[in-house]
């Protein structure tokens with residue numbers, strides 16, 4: 001469970017007084033998530049009735065990065081996607097502060113998470129369609145933000161980790177980074193746009209056979225659209241208990257995506273390699289969170305047992321990187 005910032009009842013009440021969303025009924029810390037503190041917060045309003053929200057407190061993201069996420073979420077919600085547009089306070093602003101940390105209130109969307117192993121081919125199809133719609137809607141944006149975990153960041157982490165990793169892992173990262181930077185650079189002719197950048201299964205809710213919630217936009221940014229597709233496929237389309245891609249799931253996701261936004265020739269060519277970029281990125285971010293937590297959680301002491309958190313296994317993406325490299329000829333876009 002990841003609840004880094006604990007709040008008292010009075011602090012919840014004071015916070016809610018900044019909004020016209022009613023009085024506090026109750027709250028509960030949310031177990032999922034590793035980077036931010038999240039609470040379910042229920043209120044009762046004399047006219048609006050019972051309401052359900054999610055309060056997100058940003059533990060390490062700098063305040064200046066947040067307006068982009070808010071604008072992107074608002075744009076997607078306005079485009080008809082099931083994205084929780086942040087709630088505006090009495091001052092008409094959605095970005096607030098609690099205990100010196102930026103925070104915001106979002107509507108709690110209906111639906112449930114599905115365990116990756118239980119996903120159906122239909123759910124993979126639905127998320128392929130939704131992802132393409134996110135990308136198409138993002139093309140309308142007049143605002144942007146760089147990927148703070150993009151190529152520059154990955155390059156920096158590869159050098160930082162080189163003195164800390166075992167020799168075989170250091171060698172693997174160095175070789176992969178060389179292959180990746182040879183193709184992915186300023187001359188790369190891949191379509192770019194606003195991407196979610198973390199569309200893992202646990203960032204989507206399903207309700208009544210539909211995608212009812214796309215959440216956690218706090219890695220979103222401008223980058224290669226195909227990178228977002230690779231990140232998504234690598235979490236949604238695995239065979240049960242394996243890191244191999246399940247052909248039916250993969251095909252369903254990619255075909256549904258391509259029906260909304262067809263892939264370009266350059267995207268077809270670079271599909272096998274962009275998988276390796278996606279794997280390397282999450283291997284590194286997990287290694288940093290898991291093995292070297294000080295590097296990530298600048299604003300809280302990683303050895304402080306009073307905070308509740310959970311970690312994700314970096315080795316999964318190291319092994320997936322090896323597998324995608326070995327099987328690269330089987331990675332084909334429709």
Ligand SMILES: Nc1ncnc2c1ncn2[C@@H]1O[C@H](COP(=O)(O)OP(=O)(O)O)[C@@H](O)[C@H]1O
Nearest residue numbers: 030032033034035036054084107108109215216
């Ligand atoms: N708007 C929302 N509606 C419903 N549930 C939400 C919403 N936002 C977050 N959650 C719940 O909170 C959990 C953690 O949120 P998330 O944004 O993924 O946190 P983190 O950024 O720390 O990973 C999600 O897995 C989901 O269960």
Ligand SMILES: N[C@@H](CCOP(=O)(O)O)C(=O)O
Nearest residue numbers: 033034035198200282286312
């Ligand atoms: N999906 C990432 C973790 C990103 O962190 P989150 O707290 O924003 O979900 C992974 O699985 O490594």
